[in-house]
Amino acid sequence: MLRSEKRTHRLLRLYIPPDSGWRGTLSALSGFLACITVFCCEKGMPEFFTTLNSLIPQFFDKLLVIWEALPYILGGALVTAATIVGALGLGLILGIPMAVGQIYGPVPVRLFVRLYVWFFRGTPLLVLLFLFYFGLFQFIGLDVSAFVASCLVLGLTSAAYQSQIFRASISALPMGQMKAARALGMSDAQALRNVILPQALRLSIPGWSNEFSILLKDSALAYALGTPEIMARVNFVATRTYTHLPLYIVAAILYFIITLIGLYFLRALERRARIPGYNM
Amino acid sequence: MLSTMDFFWERIVPNLDKGLWLTVQIIAPSAIIGFLLGVFIGTLRVFGSPKIRKVMDVYTAIIRGVPLVVQLFILYFGLPSIGIYFQPYTAAVLGFILCSGAYHSEYIRGALLSIKQGQLKAAYALGFTRVQTILWIVVPQAVRRALPGCGNEIIYLIKYSSLAYIVTCMELTGKAKALAAQTFRFTEVFFAVGLYYLFLTTVATWLLAWLERRLSIPGFGGKSR
Amino acid sequence: MRPEYRYALMNTQTPHPPVLSMRNISITLGGRKILNSVSLDVERGELKVLIGPSGGGKSTFLQCMNLLVTPDAGSVSIEGASVNPHDKKALCRLRQDVGMIFQDFNLFDHLTAVKNVAIALRRVKGMSREAAEERAMHELGRVGLTDKADLYPAHLSGGQKQRVAIARALAMDPKVILLDEPTSALDPELVGEVLAVIRDLAKSGMTMIMATHQMDFATALASEILFMEQGNIIERGTPGSLLAPDSATRTRDFCTRLADM
Numbered sequence: 193m194l195r196s197e198k199r200t201h202r203l204l205r206l207y208i209p210p211d212s213g214w215r216g217t218l219s220a221l222s223g224f225l226a227c228i229t230v231f232c233c234e235k236g237m238p239e240f241f242t243t244l245n246s247l248i249p250q251f252f253d254k255l256l257v258i259w260e261a262l263p264y265i266l267g268g269a270l271v272t273a274a275t276i277v278g279a280l281g282l283g284l285i286l287g288i289p290m291a292v293g294q295i296y297g298p299v300p301v302r303l304f305v306r307l308y309v310w311f312f313r314g315t316p317l318l319v320l321l322f323l324f325y326f327g328l329f330q331f332i333g334l335d336v337s338a339f340v341a342s343c344l345v346l347g348l349t350s351a352a353y354q355s356q357i358f359r360a361s362i363s364a365l366p367m368g369q370m371k372a373a374r375a376l377g378m379s380d381a382q383a384l385r386n387v388i389l390p391q392a393l394r395l396s397i398p399g400w401s402n403e404f405s406i407l408l409k410d411s412a413l414a415y416a417l418g419t420p421e422i423m424a425r426v427n428f429v430a431t432r433t434y435t436h437l438p439l440y441i442v443a444a445i446l447y448f449i450i451t452l453i454g455l456y457f458l459r460a461l462e463r464r465a466r467i468p469g470y471n472m
Numbered sequence: 473m474l475s476t477m478d479f480f481w482e483r484i485v486p487n488l489d490k491g492l493w494l495t496v497q498i499i500a501p502s503a504i505i506g507f508l509l510g511v512f513i514g515t516l517r518v519f520g521s522p523k524i525r526k527v528m529d530v531y532t533a534i535i536r537g538v539p540l541v542v543q544l545f546i547l548y549f550g551l552p553s554i555g556i557y558f559q560p561y562t563a564a565v566l567g568f569i570l571c572s573g574a575y576h577s578e579y580i581r582g583a584l585l586s587i588k589q590g591q592l593k594a595a596y597a598l599g600f601t602r603v604q605t606i607l608w609i610v611v612p613q614a615v616r617r618a619l620p621g622c623g624n625e626i627i628y629l630i631k632y633s634s635l636a637y638i639v640t641c642m643e644l645t646g647k648a649k650a651l652a653a654q655t656f657r658f659t660e661v662f663f664a665v666g667l668y669y670l671f672l673t674t675v676a677t678w679l680l681a682w683l684e685r686r687l688s689i690p691g692f693g694g695k696s697r
Numbered sequence: 698m699r700p701e702y703r704y705a706l707m708n709t710q711t712p713h714p715p716v717l718s719m720r721n722i723s724i725t726l727g728g729r730k731i732l733n734s735v736s737l738d739v740e741r742g743e744l745k746v747l748i749g750p751s752g753g754g755k756s757t758f759l760q761c762m763n764l765l766v767t768p769d770a771g772s773v774s775i776e777g778a779s780v781n782p783h784d785k786k787a788l789c790r791l792r793q794d795v796g797m798i799f800q801d802f803n804l805f806d807h808l809t810a811v812k813n814v815a816i817a818l819r820r821v822k823g824m825s826r827e828a829a830e831e832r833a834m835h836e837l838g839r840v841g842l843t844d845k846a847d848l849y850p851a852h853l854s855g856g857q858k859q860r861v862a863i864a865r866a867l868a869m870d871p872k873v874i875l876l877d878e879p880t881s882a883l884d885p886e887l888v889g890e891v892l893a894v895i896r897d898l899a900k901s902g903m904t905m906i907m908a909t910h911q912m913d914f915a916t917a918l919a920s921e922i923l924f925m926e927q928g929n930i931i932e933r934g935t936p937g938s939l940l941a942p943d944s945a946t947r948t949r950d951f952c953t954r955l956a957d958m
Contacts, residue, residue, distance in 0.1 A: 314627075314673035315666040316634035318645055323666060326652065327659030405537075412539035416638070423541060430549070437550035444538040444546070451537050594803035594862075597763055598817040598869060599793035601785065608820050613807045691806050691851025 254438045261429040261439070268425035269446055275343055275411045275421060276454075280404060282347025287354030292384060294359055305355065312352035317410050321345050325417050342414035350407055357403060361395035362388060394465050401458040405451050412447070422446055476660060483651065484664045491647030492668060498561070498633050498643060499672075502568035503626050509569060510576020510622070511615070517577060518584040519606060528577070535574035540632055543567050548639040564636035572629050579621035583614035616692045623680035630672050644668055714777030716741050716904050717795065717873050722761050722771035724928075731757050732768065733928040739873060739906060744899045746915040747908040748951065749925040755908040756800075758925065759875045762906065763795040764788055775872065793821060796866030796874040801882050802858040804850040804865075810857075811837060811846040814865045822869070836864035840894050856887030860894055867898075874898070876907040912952050916940060924948040 294305040312320070325341040336344070365388060373383035415423035426443045430436045517528045535543070548563040558566065587610055595605040637646040648665035652658045715738040724731040732754050739745055747755045760766040764773060767782045773791070774780065780791045804813050814833035818824045824832070837843050840860040850858055859879055866874055879895065880888045892914055899905060899918050909915060915922055916936040924932040924939070924947055932939060932948050939948040 310674075311666075311670065314631075314670040316631040316645065316669055318634045318637070319648070319662055319666050319669060322645075322649065322652070323659070323662035327662050331659050409539035412541040413635075415541070423539075423545075427545075434553070437546065437553045440542055440546045440550045444534075444542050447539055447542065448534075448537040588803075590799060590801055590803035591805060593765055594797075594799060594805070595817075596765055597792055597795075597797035597799075598865070599789045599791075599821045600817065601789055604820055608816060609805055609807075613805075616807060689807055689851075690849040 254435050257429070257433045257435045258438055258442055261425075261433075262442075264429065265422060265425050265439075265442065265446070268420060268422040269450065271339065271419065271421040272408070272411055273450065275339070275346065275414060275419065276404070276408055278343035279346035279350050279407055279411070282343070283350030283354045283403075283407075286347070286351035287358055288389070290351060290355035291358035291362060294355065295362055296380065296384075309352045309355060312349045317345070317349060317413055318416060320349060321413060321417055324348075338414070338417040338419040342411070342417055342419045346407060346411060346414070349410075350403060353403055353406075354400070357396050357399035358392060360399070361392040364395060365391055397458065397462045397465065401455060401462075404454050404458060408447065408451055408454065479655075479657065479660060480664060483655065484661055487647050487651050488644060488665060488668055491642065491644040494561075494641065494643040495633055495636075495672070498564055498568070498636050498641070499630055502565050502572060502633070503629055506569045506572035506629065507576055507622060507626070509573030510625075511580050511611070513573055513577035514580025514584060514614075514618075515606065515611065517581045519602075532574045532577055535571055536578070540567065540571050540635055541638060543571060544635055544639050560636070560639045560641040563639045564633075564641045567639075568629060568633065568636075571632075572625055575625050575628075576618075576622050579618040579625065580614060582621075583617035584610060586617055587613055613692070616687055616689060619680075619684055619687065623677075623684065626680065627673050627676055630676055631669065634669070713741065714774075715739055716776060717762060717906075718774045718777075719758075719762060720772045720774070722758065722768045722773075724757060724761070724766065724768050730928045732761070734771070735925075735928070735930055736771075737906075737923070737930070739904060741904055742902045743904055743920045744918055745906045746919040746922050747906065747925055748910065748912070748915065748922060748948065749931075750951070753925045754928040755925050756877055759797075759877050759906065759908055762873075762875055763792050763797055765797075789821070793869055794872045796869060796871035798859070798862050798866055798874065798876040798879045800878040802850075802855070802862050804853075804858050804861055806850050809847050809849055810842060810853065810861045813850070813861055814868050817865065818868055832868055833864070836868045837861070839867065839897075840864045841890075854887060855883045856890045859883065859891045863891075863894055863898075873904040873906065876905060876909070878908050878910070880909065880911060910955060912940075912955060922948060924951065 290305045290308070293301040297305075321342060324345045325338065329336055329341060369387055369391065370383055373387040374380075378386065411421065412423045414421055415427065418424065422443055426439045430439045513528050513532065516524050517532070518525075520528065544563065544567045547567050548558060548560065551558070591609055591613070592605055595609045600609070633643065634645040636643050637649065640646070642650070644665055648661050652661040655661070717737075717739045719735065719737045721734045721736055722732050723734050735754075735758060737745070737758075747758065749755055757766055761768050761771075762773065764780065764782050772779050773782075775791055775794055780787050782788065804810075805816065808816060811830055811833045814836055815826075815829040818829035818832055819826060822829075834843065834846060837846055840863055842857060842860055842864070845853060845857055845861075850861075853861065863874075863879075876895065880891050883891065888911070892911065895905070895907070896914075896918060907915075919936050921933060922936055922939050923930050926947070932946055938944065939946050940952060941949075
């Protein structure tokens with residue numbers, strides 16, 4: 193009894209004498225509801241109840257729509273997942289040499305990387321998607337599907353961000369590491385491959401997790417090119433069945449779940465890559 | 473057919489300038505109110521009662537876990553089904569405020585947590601009330617610590633303002649899309665609009681760096697500590 | 698009115714209750730008694746010195762005096778008036794009357810020295826900006842830091858920081874000042890300047906309670922030394938009686954070992 197009393201809403205507590213049992217609670221509650229009903233009717237709010245009435249059967253209709261559309265939408269989740277994997281991979285492949293180039297490379301390389309990063313970080317993704325898919329790719333005669341195009345553009349953008357993550361972790365390494373490697377007779381390339389990168393990549397994992405969740409959210413923009421991922425499919429169903437709100441909420445939940453799954457894997461990776469003394 | 477340069481000056485620039493104004497009108501209130509909301513939420517997430525903290529944590533987690541596109545879709549296309557209608561402009565700005573508020577709150581929260589317990593103790597020992605302590609000691613320090621992160625967030629906001637086009641707000645991206653579809657000169661138009669955004673983000677970066685210098689105090693910010 | 702004058706005036710009124718009175722303060726944390734029914738009366742103009750091994754409860758006891766730590770049992774009264782720890786207004790009034798100096802200074806990092814001193818005057822006492830800063834400059838002058846007024850804490854040495862902290866406490870016109878090992882976080886060569894300021898305060902008749910390991914200082918100035926260990930005041934007395942060469946007190950034993958180190 194004590195527990196339930198504690199949980200009664202503060203507003204209700206005003207109406208209920210503290211020592212009345214559940215009967216008292218119930219009667220106070222029904223009185224409260226009656227007051228609201230009378231108040232609403234007198235104020236001329238019957239529409240409120242009619243909408244409520246029509247909403248209940250509607251609710252089940254919508255549930256059915258969602259149930260039937262779910263396999264189709266989940267297919268979109270696969271496309272989304274493929275997009276991210278492709279984009280993250282491309283970003284990784286391009287990002288590492290860019291980071292190395294920006295730190296150890298000659299001046300023109302450094303300038304190029306800075307310009308590249310400035311351009312891709314300063315331009316909205318939506319504009320980049322349009323620019324590349326409708327413009328540049330056609331201009332250079334590259335005929336790609338919307339899926340490949342969005343993978344490429346997301347990957348190029350991610351490369352700009354990832355290069356900065358790697359650059360930060362390479363510069364966070366103590367200077368002595370490079371010196372020690374050279375002192376052992378390694379060439380700079382060997383030192384990079386065997387000493388610098390294994391450490392820097394470990395340090396990058398938290399930044400990389402962050403990049404993953406940003407990229408996942410950004411991948412929703414690929415729908416604007418017509419890539420059949422989650423958003424595009426949700427939109428497709430929504431406009432045909434007039435089931436907007438519930439479907440968008442489903443999409444939101446899906447993205448949430450994918451984020452959680454991805455972060456779970458990344459955390460596992462972080463654990464596996466852990467070395468004593470490296471606090472990440 | 474116009475040459476590229478002529479096309480740029482005669483068609484693209486006048487068109488985009490109109491869109492630029494709307495973009496600025498979207499960004500300015502979103503950035504300012506979003507930041508204030510972030511400070512508010514971030515403060516509640518650290519100093520609020522456990523219940524309020526929980527609610528705000530959930531809010532932030534949801535907003536940060538869901539793409540901004542989805543949020544805008546819910547606001548503009550979803551809410552009408554329960555009788556709530558927004559103008560495109562209102563929906564866009566509201567979406568940006570709610571979203572950037574959540575992201576800002578994360579930086580503010582981190583900054584608040586980084587403030588040493590001794591600062592609070594010293595304030596209490598001087599007779600400050602809890603509210604006075606938060607207002608005059610904690611927040612001024614936290615805002616300086618959070619400034620780099622929040623500045624980044626504002627740059628993001630400028631770029632994400634292009635999503636307003638999705639809720640049919642004819643700002644920079646919207647204008648560009650329309651012009652490109654009209655003239656079929658996609659590369660030029662989108663390259664130009666990219667330059668417009670680069671201009672905005674670069675100017676914002678400078679302004680934020682300037683602001684950081686203005687507000688900088690020895691002992692705060694990355695380099696001096 | 699400057700504190701010195703006020704204390705001189707008040708000293709003429711007799712009889713008066715103790716400035717600060719702690720009665721049977723107990724604190725238990727995680728099953729361990731941090732303070733075990735400790736009592737202490739501080740009369741006007743006295744300098745009480747708490748010594749003892751670390752972890753003996755000195756710091757907690759000091760923080761109980763301005764209720765930064767709420768005791769589980771016992772009462773705190775200031776000038777005879779008991780303070781209810783759950784009455785927020787009374788709590789803030791108590792803390793205005795009881796200044797505190799911390800081991801690690803706790804200057805507000807975002808304010809210059811003068812603003813550190815002025816902020817409580819403005820926000821707590823509601824003084825105007827000009828009046829508060831004028832008063833702050835005066836207090837900085839008392840600790841010899843007029844020329845450092847516009848520097849931020851990050852640019853001050855430890856000793857200077859601690860002197861600003863003392864000025865900050867003085868500006869509130871406290872009835873008593875609590876000093877929690879004010880020189881422990883300082884480099885040895887900076888200890889002297891802070892002790893000099895505290896000495897001047899003691900000579901001007903400021904009531905103070907100080908936890909410290911500086912035994913020379915305590916011997917020279919303390920009106921009473923209290924030895925705390927395991928949450929109890931084990932010994933108390935004048936420096937002369939506790940530290941006399943022939944006395945076999947715990948205090949003397951402790952001090953000898955301190956000196957050996």
